[in-house]
Amino acid sequence: TRLTRADLEALPAYVPGKSVADLTRELGIAEAIKLASNEVPFGPLPGVPEAVAAAMTQSHRYPDMGVMQLRDRLAERYGVSPDRIVTGCGSVALAEHLAKATCLPGDEIVYAWRSFEAYPIISAGVGATSIRVPNTPGHGHDLTAMAEAITERTRLVLVCNPNNPTGTSVRKAELDRFLDAVPSDVLVVLDEAYREFVTDDEVPDGLVTYGDRPNVVVLRTLSKAWGLAGLRVGYLVAQPEVAAAIRKVLTPFSTSLVAQAAALAALDAEQEVFRRCALVISERERVTEALRKLHPDVPASQANFVWLPLGDRATAFGAACEKRGVIVRPFPGDGVRITIGKPEENDALLAAAEAAL
Numbered sequence: 001t002r003l004t005r006a007d008l009e010a011l012p013a014y015v016p017g018k019s020v021a022d023l024t025r026e027l028g029i030a031e032a033i034k035l036a037s038n039e040v041p042f043g044p045l046p047g048v049p050e051a052v053a054a055a056m057t058q059s060h061r062y063p064d065m066g067v068m069q070l071r072d073r074l075a076e077r078y079g080v081s082p083d084r085i086v087t088g089c090g091s092v093a094l095a096e097h098l099a100k101a102t103c104l105p106g107d108e109i110v111y112a113w114r115s116f117e118a119y120p121i122i123s124a125g126v127g128a129t130s131i132r133v134p135n136t137p138g139h140g141h142d143l144t145a146m147a148e149a150i151t152e153r154t155r156l157v158l159v160c161n162p163n164n165p166t167g168t169s170v171r172k173a174e175l176d177r178f179l180d181a182v183p184s185d186v187l188v189v190l191d192e193a194y195r196e197f198v199t200d201d202e203v204p205d206g207l208v209t210y211g212d213r214p215n216v217v218v219l220r221t222l223s224k225a226w227g228l229a230g231l232r233v234g235y236l237v238a239q240p241e242v243a244a245a246i247r248k249v250l251t252p253f254s255t256s257l258v259a260q261a262a263a264l265a266a267l268d269a270e271q272e273v274f275r276r277c278a279l280v281i282s283e284r285e286r287v288t289e290a291l292r293k294l295h296p297d298v299p300a301s302q303a304n305f306v307w308l309p310l311g312d313r314a315t316a317f318g319a320a321c322e323k324r325g326v327i328v329r330p331f332p333g334d335g336v337r338i339t340i341g342k343p344e345e346n347d348a349l350l351a352a353a354e355a356a357l
């Protein structure tokens, strides 16, 4: 007898990066370096551990289900009304809720491929059909083809900008054209998990540029630039009616007490976040340039990682880096995603890359 859905057997699992502890133990070295999960490497922001400790005095109580303080804070930050904001257990959970709120089984979700590996899982979770639109030869979204892929069954389009794992981004002119081409009854999610690392002025801030479009939702996270990956806080900004529908399918209390407190403290440390992002950005440019000397086809990245399109050599490259104590993220047969770390971690990565290529 089968207790779970047969179609899930063929679904690839989400693969987390190997842990620092595991590789450190395996190699018997002082400490492995992890450049595999797009985390920012500088530890918790000042004020966050204290806020978490303070919140713990109430850990026997449910958190505020409406997440009012944090939503008010984000609303103020972005100049929108709080009823347009929904928070969740990481932005990946919100993407899941967006799929639940838009798709019935057999409906279609359009996204670029390769893009964020959670998209196929989210799509399968609601019984939707994934329509994967191949990236351009430059490893970025083909927005023209994505618009053409929309059918009467399409309910949701996911645009990852900058794109995980290739680091590429779409610019305003092409995104304008794309959004104008999308039917008004199809919801477009601009997944801007890496927005804080964007330096190209032509890559639009979804909230500023498209926030007023009725069928656009902007998805953001506090996991990356804001350093809260371990506490799981994401948020989205949508039109009030869309936000209300998403709230109906939310897992109750899914933004935990600690997550809410930590998010508020992180938002207080904005200046430090900008400082950290600036360092990551300058290291990104340095690493990109160095990797291009080893492999010419490294696309420009607007995120906190870079993409090495090694094709069939991706797995071997990942293994070679691990032998040297550096964990990266190979996507077999396709490429390797390398998160930007501290300068000395990036040096170790570049040494490993030079030996491997």
Ligand code: PMP
Residues within 6 Å of the ligand: 038, 089, 090, 091, 092, 093, 116, 160, 163, 164, 191, 193, 220, 221, 222, 223, 229, 232, 233, 234
């Ligand atoms: N969107 C993109 C494009 C991502 O790369 C990630 C993290 N890998 C997420 C969403 C989810 O991040 P989180 O759930 O930690 O907010």
